[in-house]
Amino acid sequence: xxxxxxxxxxxxxxxxxxxxxxxxxxxxxxxxxxxxxxxxxxxxxxxxxxxxxxxxxxxxxxxxxxxxxxxxxxxxxxxxxxxxxxxxxxxxxxxxxxxxxxxxxxxxxxxxxxxxxxxxxxxxxxxxxxxxxxxxxxxxxxxxxxx
Amino acid sequence: xxxxxxxxxxxxxxxxxxxxxxxxxxxxxxxxxxxxxxxxxxxxxxxxxxxxxxxxxxxxxxxxxxxxxxxxxxxxxxxxxxxxxxxxxxxxxxxxxxxxxxxxxxxxxxxxxxxxxxxxxxxxxxxxxxxxx
Numbered sequence: 001x002x003x004x005x006x007x008x009x010x011x012x013x014x015x016x017x018x019x020x021x022x023x024x025x026x027x028x029x030x031x032x033x034x035x036x037x038x039x040x041x042x043x044x045x046x047x048x049x050x051x052x053x054x055x056x057x058x059x060x061x062x063x064x065x066x067x068x069x070x071x072x073x074x075x076x077x078x079x080x081x082x083x084x085x086x087x088x089x090x091x092x093x094x095x096x097x098x099x100x101x102x103x104x105x106x107x108x109x110x111x112x113x114x115x116x117x118x119x120x121x122x123x124x125x126x127x128x129x130x131x132x133x134x135x136x137x138x139x140x141x142x143x144x145x146x147x
Numbered sequence: 148x149x150x151x152x153x154x155x156x157x158x159x160x161x162x163x164x165x166x167x168x169x170x171x172x173x174x175x176x177x178x179x180x181x182x183x184x185x186x187x188x189x190x191x192x193x194x195x196x197x198x199x200x201x202x203x204x205x206x207x208x209x210x211x212x213x214x215x216x217x218x219x220x221x222x223x224x225x226x227x228x229x230x231x232x233x234x235x236x237x238x239x240x241x242x243x244x245x246x247x248x249x250x251x252x253x254x255x256x257x258x259x260x261x262x263x264x265x266x267x268x269x270x271x272x273x274x275x276x277x278x279x280x
Contacts, residue, residue: 059194
């Protein structure tokens with residue numbers, strides 16, 4: 001597997017190559033999501049990194065304390081609600097495009113991950129979930145005894 | 148507007164029209180524009196854009212919103228399955244002259260840009276008292 005690197009000097013070409021890489025794996029049929037398939041909210045991107053799996057979702061305007069991420073066995077469920085900004089009732093709307101409401105998405109993870117050590121970060125509206133591989137699944141060298 | 152409604156997924160829209168000189172896809176951010184008696188409010192969803200990377204520019208009555216994302220978040224990640232792509236955001240609006248340009252304010256929080264566009268004094272609705280003669 002090829003790990004991407006995007007800190008080379010040209011930020012524009014980096015963005016283009018990231019977009020190309022993401023495009024290649026669009027709705028990759030080799031990956032099975034489990035309960036919530038494509039079309040559920042939020043759209044997710046799944047990556048591998050050196051230590052395990054990383055799931056990224058874009059959900060702007062959430063209160064990080066209210067994002068509910070639960071795991072049960074191999075299934076990870078991300079749940080929450082996006083609420084409108086507090087404020088007075090407007091006299092009219094000229095555009096009303098942003099989605100609001102509850103969401104819940106379940107993802108089936110592979111067997112070798114350790115969900116008890118999963119970590120989540122929410123920054124600039126992007127939720128990033130890192131789930132490391134279980135100790136037993138990590139590659140281990142087995143020493144050969146001579147003689 | 149029931150509180151129990153569920154959010155439905157929709158795909159990001161790429162911008163049509165003017166070709167950008169810089170490479171990379173640009174997306175149209177979802178926007179809410181509300182009108183109040185004394186101001187207009189605009190919110191744009193730009194996930195992945197931090198405060199430093201958003202630009203709100205007003206020129207010749209045109210409000211331009213630009214947000215750039217940094218691919219650095221994806222360093223050392225190898226895609227396995229993707230449902231959405233990432234890219235910069237761009238959208239323009241023509242303002243009418245009711246907006247007091249000198250008092251426009253913008254804030255950024257959790258990937259949402261909030262722009263406050265106060266109306267000029269004379270544009271605010273004013274109730275006129277009718278005096279008996």
